[in-house]
Amino acid sequence: MKSFKTYICIDDTDEIAYEKSTGEIAEEIKQYIEDEFNIACSLVTRHQLFLHEDIPYTSHNSSMCFTCSLTQNQKEQIKEFIIQYLNKYSAPTSQPGLCIGFDKDIANKEELINFGLDAKEKVLTKKHAYEMALKQGLDLSEHKNEGQGVVGALAGVALRVSGFDGRVKGKFETKKEFMSVEELLKLDFIDEVRFKNEKLASNDIIVKTTQALKTVFLEHKSVLLIQKCEEGYEVVKKEDLKSY
Amino acid sequence: MFENINNKQIFKYGKDAYKKAILQAIDCKSFILDKDEDELITSIDQNSCYNCLYRRWTQESFMCMALNK
Numbered sequence: 666m667k668s669f670k671t672y673i674c675i676d677d678t679d680e681i682a683y684e685k686s687t688g689e690i691a692e693e694i695k696q697y698i699e700d701e702f703n704i705a706c707s708l709v710t711r712h713q714l715f716l717h718e719d720i721p722y723t724s725h726n727s728s729m730c731f732t733c734s735l736t737q738n739q740k741e742q743i744k745e746f747i748i749q750y751l752n753k754y755s756a757p758t759s760q761p762g763l764c765i766g767f768d769k770d771i772a773n774k775e776e777l778i779n780f781g782l783d784a785k786e787k788v789l790t791k792k793h794a795y796e797m798a799l800k801q802g803l804d805l806s807e808h809k810n811e812g813q814g815v816v817g818a819l820a821g822v823a824l825r826v827s828g829f830d831g832r833v834k835g836k837f838e839t840k841k842e843f844m845s846v847e848e849l850l851k852l853d854f855i856d857e858v859r860f861k862n863e864k865l866a867s868n869d870i871i872v873k874t875t876q877a878l879k880t881v882f883l884e885h886k887s888v889l890l891i892q893k894c895e896e897g898y899e900v901v902k903k904e905d906l907k908s909y
Numbered sequence: 910m911f912e913n914i915n916n917k918q919i920f921k922y923g924k925d926a927y928k929k930a931i932l933q934a935i936d937c938k939s940f941i942l943d944k945d946e947d948e949l950i951t952s953i954d955q956n957s958c959y960n961c962l963y964r965r966w967t968q969e970s971f972m973c974m975a976l977n978k
Contacts, residue, residue, distance in 0.1 A: 681974045682962045686945035711947055716968045725948055725966050834947050876952055903952040904927070 666736040670768040672803075672825060673747070676714075676728035676817030680756035683723070688834055690754055691729035694747055698733055702743070706733040708854060710831035710882045712781075712824040713909075714817050719788045721760065721813055728814075728821030729834065732768075740765060744804065751808045762794075762814030763806050764822045770802030774826055777801045781823025781830070784816060794819045828885035832909050836877040846870045849889060852878075856886035861901060866891055873899040881909040911973060918976035920958060923969055927951065930958040939963055939975035 673694070678687045688711065695706045709731045716726055735743065744765050751761045771777055780797050783789060791807070794816045798805035803822060807815045824830035837854055846858045847868035855878070858866045863883065866872075872891050878900055880887040890901040910933045911918040922929045934940045934956050941962040943949060950959040958964055963975040 681965070682941060684944075686943075686948070688945050688947050716966050718967070722965075724943075724962070724964065727948075832947070836946060904950060907924070907950065 666738065668734040668736050668739075670732055671735040671740055672730060672732055672764070672766055672768065672822045673743070674728055674730035674764045674818045674821035674825065675747070675751065675814070676762045676821060677722065677814030678751060678755035678759050678761045679723050680758045681723055683756040683759075685754055685756075687727070687729050690750070691731065692834070693754075694750060695731055695733075697746060697750075698743060702735075702739060704733050704735065704739070707731045708887055709834040710821075710825055711834050712821045712831045714784050714820055715786055715788065717788050721811070722817075723756075723759070726817065728817040730821040730825040730831075732825070735767075740767070748806070748808060755809060758810065760810045760813040761808045762812060762816065762818035763808065764798065764803055764815070764818035766798075766801075766803035766822065768826075771826065772801050777803075777823045778827045779823075781820045781827060784820030784823070785830075789816050789820070791815055825882075829883055830909075831882040832906060833880040833882060833887045836879050838877050839874050842873065842875055843871050844874045846872065849874075849878075854878075854887055855880060855889045857883075857888045859883070859888050859890055861890055861892050861905075863890075866898075871897055873897065876900050876902060879903060879906060881906060911976060916977075918973045919967065920964075920970045920973065924950075924959070924966075924971070927954070927957065927959070931956065933958045934961060937961075937975070 711727050714726045755761045846866045880889050891898045943962045964971040
């Protein structure tokens, strides 16, 4: 059977001071797919959504999204697994939402992306999310309580589709104090190295790498951002990645 | 360091007052470091209100959910 690029996104699975974050759950689901189906999954991206008192997020209102290549059967099996997993491991008062769907089925990517961008600036409703998901051929479902997580779950897919939003989940530490861009590009999780103005850095540039390496998602790539410092160049600090 | 706005304890100094957020966390008995590393704002000096499991971000600052209990 043929496989297709599939988006999987979850939101709102935790409550304040809960033992497991949405990011952890996303990583565990990804690990399950890799272990049980022997299918490689992409990096997980974290998408910041609108912060507003009318939105019942726990702490930071972000959804987690990744992709993999699945057949129709696999998509259905994995969806069932995720539902059971969310029911078991999400916090009792949480409102998990799950969005899963094939890239090929998205009817209008521009419209979907605009939904995602709206979710970063406005309060959106579940009704709107369900209508958009139906229109775009995406499977959207809620799994506990009021199910408000569906808005973030769909928005996460939308923003991932845009290719220009989010931070890549996870941090990577290197034992080296300095690395060239050429060496950094050999690391699995780094597709490009760019300056803060987003221009590409040339291979011969030496970067101070004493800080953990965190990448952002630009043009569908995992990009390490660097900036000038006293010793030449350094990775952009975590504090300065808040806007991604 | 907090002000009461609509019965919510909001950090007065916004999202870039790193030193103040650290000072506030020093004596806080409720401080718990967020276990999700991706949600930590600072890479060093992690014991900060900005990295606490009880902080709930708003547009301009954060609300302390421990004080709001």
